[in-house]
Amino acid sequence: MSGPGPADPGAAPRPTGRTRAGLLLILILGSLTALPALSMDMYLPALPDIGGAYGSPAAQVQLTLTACLLGLAAGQIVVGPMSDRFGRRRPLLIGMAGYVLASVACALAPGVHALTAFRLVQGLAGAAAIVISRAVVRDLFDGLAMARFFSTLMLISGAAPVLAPVVGGQVLRFTDWRGVFLVLAGFGLVITLVTARSLPETLPPERRHGGGIPDALRTMRGLFADRVFTGYLLVGSFGFAGLFSYVSASPFVIQEIYGASPQAFSLLFMVNSIGLVATGQLNGRLLVGRISLDRVIGAGLALILLSAVALLLMTAGVFGRVGLAPVSAGLFVLMSAMALVLPNSNSQGLMRTPHAAGSASALLGTSQFLVGAVASPLVGIAGEDTAVPMAVVQLVSVLVAGASFVLLCRPGRSRA
16 A cells, blocks of 8 residues: 555655645654654653562663664664655554554563563564654655754654653553553554554655665665765764663652652653753744754754753762752753754755655664663663763763764865
């Protein structure tokens, strides 16, 4: 059902940059883009409970996050080229069906090792949502219109980290952490049904690549040969590592070190995510088209650097024992500034790859989740009583992202 036909909603025409996207398209792609955040953030308030239920330490429980990230990374590198060959719809629907089944399996996991394995499968299947949604945007939009559309998607995808911990915290009032995964399964089922009914095929047969895995590998090798594309890939990847170090460590930092309840943690997480969404809308509505994307990325990296340095000084005790409020303020700035870096670095990378949107999207997404998967266990390496590893990972991540931006992307200089 990947091409036009009686059982297909039809192939969508390629709009120009001035075409206004329909609300339903925004809702579908936004929901698909939000799926990884939902998969990781909704059960964050339950991480300490999972450790208690299984008698497992924090680092081992955090590996369930790492497994999901690894699945998301590996799945994208497979699904992206498949969508370039077979079209967007068929791989997407297969992946979403697998996600629903894996979520149910997570809810039934008998132990932490089984949960980690099922989370890996959940990530592998859910990878189709994020990589294909990004490829669909590249199919339909060019240039600044694509950057604006990515920022528009943040109204929905950004709402996921706002609502997911809050929903997870409320679910925990009525059931245990297993109920969170059943809610995820239900959400995935709804997205699958709506997508099957309403999302058209956006990659017509004449624009598909039929060379299989060897051709896909050659395409990806060619993308890595593009210095500027590789630069934006690294900027987005290490920016994501800084963000995910917060996602992975914050349940333990806020609840274990500062003594907040799961509900209070959820509210703080919501406030930080609102900052991410609001800055994303500022980026899409006011900055894109008025200021170059490279300048916006540079400003975002500078803000992340300042907040990471402040967090390291506070958590290391340079200012003495600090309370939750200043640490939360530093995290708020860090999260908000991510909205200036991540969508714009993705847009800049995809603008250079109109010939292989699926493969480029896969590389961008895979690298982000791989680096995030490495960052996840590092934040808990010193135990549950210190937030210093989180701040160190954030600082190192933004320094690598900044170096990649300056040395490889070379903002302000002419590019080949």
